[in-house]
Amino acid sequence: MLELEISPVISTARLTLRPLKAADAVRMALLADDPGVGRMTTQMPWPYGVADAERFLRRVRVNDPAREAVFAIDAPKPGLIGAIGFHPSDAGRAELGYWLGRPYWGLGYAAEAVVAALAWARDVWGRRMVMAGHFADNPASGVVLCKAGFLYTGEVQRRWSLARAAVADTRMMVWLA
Template identity: 55%
Template sequence: MCIIETQPVIETRRLTLRSPGVQDAPRIAALANDPDIARMTCRMPHPFGPGDAEDFILAVASQDPARAATFLIEHEDAGPVGVVGLFEGDDRVPETGYWIGRDFWGRGYATEALQAATAWARARWRRRALVAGHFSDNPASGRVLEKAGFLYTGETRRQFSRARGQLTDTRMMVWLA
C-alpha cells in the first residue's frame, strides 16, 4: 500500500517547503501583487489581492495529493518568499512552476526550492520526468530551471498568460531523474 502525504514538508539548507495556510494569505497577496511576477506566469492574475490569496490557499488544500503538490517557499529568516508547485497538466508527465517575490530574486531560492521539489517528486511520486516552461522574454527563469537540472527540449509553445491577457511564447524544458 502506498501512503500519500497530504501535507508534506520539505526542508533544505535555507528553506522549508510546506502547504500554505490561511495565516499566509496576507504575505502571499503582498508578494504576488507585483505585475512583473504575475506577467511571467500562466495562471496568476494581476492585480492579486487578499481574496486571490485565499482562493489560492483553498485550491491548494483541495488538490489531489496523488496528482498535485503546491508548496509555500519559506526562508528561515525572511518568512514566505514564493511558491513552487507540481501538477499533472496536458503533458504525459507532471509539470512544475514557481514564482519568487521580487525582494528575493537573485539569491538562489528558486533553484533550491525546485531541486527539493524535484527530489521529493522522484522519491514520493516515483516521477522520472517533469516538464516546465518559461516565457521567452524571461530568460532568468530559464537559468533557474537549468541550475535545477532542467534541459531545453527545443519546443516553443504558445501559452495563455492570465495577467497579460494574451498568448505568449513559452520555451519548454524537461527534467529527467
C-alpha cells in the same frame, strides 16, 4: 499503491518547503501583487489581492495529492517568499511551476527550491519525468531550471498569461530522474 504524506515538509540549507495554509494569504498577496511576478506566470492575475490568494489556497486544499502538490517556500526571517508546485499538464504529466516575490530574486532561492522539490518528486512522489516551461522573455527562469537539471526540448508553445492578458512564447523543458 504509493501512500503520500498529505503535508510534507522539505528542508534545504536555507529554505523550508511546506504546505500552504490560510494564514499565508496576506503575505502571498503582498508579494504577488507585483506585475513583474504575475506576468511571468500563466495563472496569476494582476493586480493580485488577498481574495485571489484565498481562492488559490482553497483550490490547493482540495487537490488530489497523487496528481498535484503545492508548497510554500519559506526563508528563515521573512517566512513565505513564494510558492512552488507540480500540476497535471494537459498531457497528464507533472509540470513544475514556481514564483518568488521580487525582493527574493537573484539570491539562489528559486534554484534551491526547485532542486529540493524535484528530489521530493523523485524519491517520495515517484516521478521520473517532470515538465516545465518559461516565457521566452524570462531567461532567468530558464537559468534556474537548467541549474536544477532541466533540458530544453526544442518546443515553443504559445501559452496564455492571465496577468498579461495575452499569450506568450513558452520555451518547454524536461527533467528526467
